[in-house]
Amino acid sequence: MDELDRRIVNALQGGFPICERPFAVAAEGLGIEEATLIARLAALREAGVLSRFGPLWKAEGLGGAVTLAAMAVPPDRFEAVTALVNAHPEVAHNYERTHRLNMWFVLATETPQGIDAAIQAIEAETGIPVLNMPREAEYHVGLRLEA
Amino acid sequence: MDVTATERALLAALADGLPLHPRPFAALGERLGLSEAEALETLRGLQERGVVRRFGVVVRHHELGYRANAMVVWDVPDAQVEAAGRVLAAAPGITLCYRRPRRPPDWPYNLFCMIHGRDRAAVLRALDWAAESAGLREIPREVLFSGRRFKQRGAVFGPASAGEGTWTSSTAAS
Numbered sequence: 001m002d003e004l005d006r007r008i009v010n011a012l013q014g015g016f017p018i019c020e021r022p023f024a025v026a027a028e029g030l031g032i033e034e035a036t037l038i039a040r041l042a043a044l045r046e047a048g049v050l051s052r053f054g055p056l057w058k059a060e061g062l063g064g065a066v067t068l069a070a071m072a073v074p075p076d077r078f079e080a081v082t083a084l085v086n087a088h089p090e091v092a093h094n095y096e097r098t099h100r101l102n103m104w105f106v107l108a109t110e111t112p113q114g115i116d117a118a119i120q121a122i123e124a125e126t127g128i129p130v131l132n133m134p135r136e137a138e139y140h141v142g143l144r145l146e147a
Numbered sequence: 148m149d150v151t152a153t154e155r156a157l158l159a160a161l162a163d164g165l166p167l168h169p170r171p172f173a174a175l176g177e178r179l180g181l182s183e184a185e186a187l188e189t190l191r192g193l194q195e196r197g198v199v200r201r202f203g204v205v206v207r208h209h210e211l212g213y214r215a216n217a218m219v220v221w222d223v224p225d226a227q228v229e230a231a232g233r234v235l236a237a238a239p240g241i242t243l244c245y246r247r248p249r250r251p252p253d254w255p256y257n258l259f260c261m262i263h264g265r266d267r268a269a270v271l272r273a274l275d276w277a278a279e280s281a282g283l284r285e286i287p288r289e290v291l292f293s294g295r296r297f298k299q300r301g302a303v304f305g306p307a308s309a310g311e312g313t314w315t316s317s318t319a320a321s
Contacts, residue, residue, distance in 0.1 A: 009211070012204040016165075018190055020183060023169060038167050041204075045164070052205040053164040055190070063150070068247065070254070086297055096294035097218065101254065104218070104291070131250045133259075139232035139244040 001049065004032070008040055009049065016053075065112040066092075067134040069119060070101040071126070078102070084125045090118040101131065150198065153181070157189050158199075209296070213263045217270045220256035221288045222249070228258055234281040235260050240273030256289065267292060 001009075007030060017025045027037040044050045073081045078096070085091055085105060094105035109115050119130045150158075156179050166174040176186035193199040208216065223231050228246055235258070236244035244260040262277070264270035270292070278284050 009204060009206060013206065014203060015201055016203045018172075018187060018194065018202060020172065020187070021169060022165075022171065023167075034169060038169070042167050044204075045167075047210070048207060049210045050204050051207050053167070053203075054161045054205075055158070055193075055199040055202045068259075072253070082297055094297040096297070097291040098294065099289065099291045101291075102294075131254055133247040133250065133254070135245045135247060137229065137232065137246040139229075139236035139246075 001044075001047075004030075005040060005044060005049075008037065009044070012053075064108060064110050065115050065134075066106065066108045067115050067132055069105055069107055069122075070131045070133065071103045071122075071128050072101050073103045073126075073128060075102075081126050081128065085122055088118055088122065090114065150193075153179075153185075153189055154193055154198075157181075157186065158193070208263050212265055214265060215267045215270045216261060216263045216293050217267075217274070218291045218293075219260050219262060219274055219288060220291065221258040221283055221286050222255045223258045223283070223286055225257070231281045231283055231286075232258055235277055235283070238273070238277035238280055240264060240270070241277055255287070 011030055012026060016022055019025060021034070023037050023041075024034040027034045030037065041050070041053060045053065071081070071085075081103065082094065085103065086094055088107075090107045090109050092106040092108045094103065096102060097104050107115055107118050109118060115132070115134075119132055123130050157175070160175055160178055165171045168174045170183065172186040172190070173183035175181075176183050179186070181189070190199065190202075194202070221231070232244050232246060235241055240262050242261045242263050244258070246257055247259055249255050249257050260277070262270045262273050264273055271290075274290065278286075278288070
């Protein structure tokens with residue numbers, strides 16, 4: 001990544017115009033050509049720096065539900081339990097963490113009932129209790145990282 | 148919140164991202180049998196109603212050099228949690244901040260925040276500053292650094308719809 005890539009990533013994390021020629025508008029703000037911006041974004045996506053370029057929306061807005069769940073997985077079973085958990089399409093991402101509760105994953109389902117169903121299925125398959133910790137309040141929106 | 152079939156189709160088409168094309172909404176509309184104006188209007192409507200919360204790039208923090216992240220959790224008295232959460236959310240390095248239910252006896256914590264940094268030392272420095280500014284220095288807490296990352300994708304909501312930056316609303320664990 002060079003200086004221009006960094007500027008692009010920093011500028012576009014905050015937002016992107018919704019209009020006929022959005023790349024032209026964003027490029028103007030950056031002082032570059034539209035074609036340059038498009039080419040840079042394509043390269044950043046290819047390199048894996050950008051996972052997506054588009055809208056972020058709320059699952060709840062589409063009638064879905066999201067929660068954070070945690071399990072205390074015995075270390076010798078960690079790989080096997082990971083495979084069982086990740087096989088569920090409702091599992092959006094899954095992190096190992098430094099705690100007795102060592103597996104933390106996000107569940108996203110099409111309906112609120114889907115959360116309970118997924119948790120029950122994971123508990124039945126693994127024999128390990130799942131703690132369900134849905135968001136009750138949010139104090140900040142948006143993940144923004146300086147490149 | 149009701150979402151129309153057109154809105155769902157548009158969001159599904161955007162699940163892989165906006166076409167990198169000078170007229171991206173025309174390209175998108177073409178796929179869906181919508182005019183450029185209709186595609187734009189639909190997206191603006193979703194944004195006005197708060198279904199789409201923002202439009203922009205989604206970065207992969209690891210690829211960007213943010214190799215460390217910690218979930219920091221606190222057991223804050225209920226009367227204080229909102230004020231503390233607001234201050235914490237605004238502190239440098241804090242990317243997300245949520246109140247969640249305690250799950251005693253296993254889990255006494257009700258305030259969760261994510262801190263991203265280039266390494267663990269940077270995360271801990273940010274934590275130090277955030278705890279001080281939010282008045283949380285004496286509040287019981289734990290720091291859970293991430294180890295392996297097994298999955299990171301936008302959540303999928305079935306064939307007719309898709310996506311969500313798990314980065315935002317569901318990214319508690321990222």
